[in-house]
Structure formats: C-alpha cells, structure tokens
Amino acid sequence: MKEKSTIANNPMNPFAKLSFRRLETYEMERFSKREETSGYKKLRKKGIRRRLVIAELLLLLTLPMMGFFQDRSKESPTHLYFTVSFFLIVFLLYCVVFPLRAGIRLIADAPDDFLDERQIRLRNTSYLTSYQLLAGIVTALIAILLGIGVDFSNYPGVTSGLFVSLLVLITILPTMVLAWREKEI
Numbered sequence: 001m002k003e004k005s006t007i008a009n010n011p012m013n014p015f016a017k018l019s020f021r022r023l024e025t026y027e028m029e030r031f032s033k034r035e036e037t038s039g040y041k042k043l044r045k046k047g048i049r050r051r052l053v054i055a056e057l058l059l060l061l062t063l064p065m066m067g068f069f070q071d072r073s074k075e076s077p078t079h080l081y082f083t084v085s086f087f088l089i090v091f092l093l094y095c096v097v098f099p100l101r102a103g104i105r106l107i108a109d110a111p112d113d114f115l116d117e118r119q120i121r122l123r124n125t126s127y128l129t130s131y132q133l134l135a136g137i138v139t140a141l142i143a144i145l146l147g148i149g150v151d152f153s154n155y156p157g158v159t160s161g162l163f164v165s166l167l168v169l170i171t172i173l174p175t176m177v178l179a180w181r182e183k184e185i
Helices: 020-037 046-069 077-108 117-148 156-181
Strands: none
Touching: 046 077, 046 156, 077 117, 077 156, 117 156
16 A cells, blocks of 8 residues: 655655644744834834824825815816825825734734743734724614715715725734733834
C-alpha cells in the first residue's frame, strides 16, 4: 500500500521537521518580530490614534453636509467642484483609514492564539460596542430624517454623501472604537 504524501512528509517543506507546537511558536515569533520592526510604532500611541479617529469622524460628517452646497444644474461650474471635492474627501477618508488600521493591527488582525485574554476580550467588546453604536446612529438618523420631513430630492449630494458615510462607517467603526478605547497597543 502506497503511503499518502502529506505536508509533514514533503522534503521540500521547511517546516516538515518541526512539531506543530514549535511551528505555532515560530509563527508567533515571526508575527511579533514583523510587528516590532514595522514603521507603524508611532501610530500605536493613544494620542495619535485618537486624532485619527476625530479626523475620520469629521470627514464622515463633511460628506453629507457638503451636499447642501451643491448646485443642482449640471451646467454650473459648482457641479464640477462638488464632484471633485466629493471624491477628494473620499480619498482623504481612506488616507486616514489606512494609518488607523495600521495603528491597531496588532490586536485587530492577529489570530486569537497570538493575543492574551485581555486583548481578545478588548477586541470582542469593541466589535459589540461598535455595532451597538451603529444601530443607535442609524436609528437616530432615521428618526431625525422622518421627524424633520426633509425632501432630499432637492439635495441629491446629501443622499449620496450620507450613503458613502454610512458605508465607510459600517466598515471602519470597530477599528475606530478599538483605537479610541485601548490605552496601549
């Protein structure tokens, strides 16, 4: 009977002679060394992370607000200015998202095996808190919009800005909560 070839039996595999426990330790050391040598140590400071969260919130609020200043006529030069500034703010949003993600990457992206119990609990509660906040924000937004009775057909830029802001908020809110709450990363 022919023996099945496995990863452990493969002579080309550099980890073939390592036991599973040693392989896991090796991966943990490799991950922590990569994180220590990365150039993102400055982004792990609490003050910088909080400034990035505030900048992200201000940019998220700017998108729907700038829709009130849009001229609806397509021939108007302000229509072009609105479109360019809209995409510029979206670009700036993602220019803030990437350093924010890099600053908390050690906790947010690491597998559970690489974190201690406190970090795992912190990450899990940040996800829970962020989606509770998101539910509250969306509920309040719907209540305000229905209560005011604003006709957004006159302001198409507001609806597109609101849509993009909520879409970005859904994806980045757990990162923002984790970056705001954690004292040391």
